[in-house]
Amino acid sequence: MSSTTVLFSPSSSLFLTKPSPLTKSRAAAAVRCSNEPALSVSREEEGVEMMGRRRSLISAAAAACGASVLGFAGHGLAATQGLLAGRIPGLSEPDENGWRTYRRPDDKSGGHGVGWSPIIPYSFKVPEGWDEVPVSIADLGGTEIDLRFANPKEGRLFVVVAPVRRFADDLDDATIEKIGNPDKVISAFGPEVIGENVEGKVLSSATAEHSGRTYYQFELEPPHVFITATAAGNRLYLFSVTANGLQWKRHYKDLKQIAESFRVV
Structure with a gap:
């Protein structure tokens, strides 16, 4: 007992x-x-x-x-936000395949400091069983981590929303192409996600376009992680989906689908 x-x-x-x-x-x-x-x-x-x-x-x-x-x-x-007891605000009902779409609520507050303009909402899809996890001010990355989700059996994800002015002064209406090509972006910002240099860790990279916006997509190992990067307004968005070795082997297809579903809307 x-x-x-x-x-x-x-x-x-x-x-x-x-x-x-x-x-x-x-x-x-x-x-x-x-x-x-x-x-x-x-x-x-x-x-x-x-x-x-x-x-x-x-x-x-x-x-x-x-x-x-x-x-x-x-x-x-364990989470300590009362909102987590019920359906997560911004998370849809399951579709016919059991996947839910999360859309960042327009009025959601964030710890992004005084003077920040409203964050352009983003969305992504997760299978049934993924839940929002409160973001701690003690998180690596501090206030730039806007959201966390996790499924204890499959993996976890987080969204970094960083000010473009950290990287350039003249990008108030940023695009990922203005920030750099895929090699430059993953070399500069990959360490923001995995906490170490990404040299020799990038297994693949691709470019996708949705509704006129370009997304850079990367797979890294080790650690096992998918990263989707884009930019909008005055912010850079880094969407990270990661898992341990066993989870990666069992749920690779779903984890990749989650990573590729990320959109700034």
């Missing part, structure tokens, strides 16, 4: 979960808030009634933290 301990990491807005062994007939559970002491319950095994009381107490403690806990099995991650 085992229980779960839910802990708050001070460097992230996510909860971390880990299993904790029980000693013989005793059970313990804790819910820890960012600025509250841990609330714990210990009991002897006394049947279903006590178990129900224990669950109610833990649920009340989680509510006191002002958070909705959503676990991601296998990832050790």
Whole structure:
């Protein structure tokens, strides 16, 4: 028999979960808030009634933290945004193939600093089972990571929305071609995604056009990752889809389809 301990990491807005062994007939559970002491319950095994009381107490403690806990099995991650308890805003109902389309809501706020113009919305498709994961201010890339999604069995993705003025002063109406050719873009911005130089890691690259906008598409290894890059307004968009080795082998086709579905709308 085992229980779960839910802990708050001070460097992230996510909860971390880990299993904790029980000693013989005793059970313990804790819910820890960012600025509250841990609330714990210990009991002897006394049947279903006590178990129900224990669950109610833990649920009340989680509510006191002002958070909705959503676990991601296998990832050790849980979200703390109440909106995640239901259907994600911007995520459509499944189509006939079970895929959903996410479109960034026009009024969605983002941690992109004072003075930013509204972000031109983007969209992409994911299979059933992919869910939004809250973005932490502690994330590598800081406020430029606009969105995360994940499926614990298949992989994860994130969207980087970076100001073009980081790269050029005269690109208020940017296109990816103005920023550079595919080789220049992946060499300059690939490290933004994988955290290291991309030399020797680019397996393939392609160029696609949709509604008059050009997209650069790359596959890198290692790590296993698809990157789609484009530009619009005064921003560069980097869409990254990645997975571990086993996930990549089993879900390669779907991961590639997710990466190629990215559009700035």
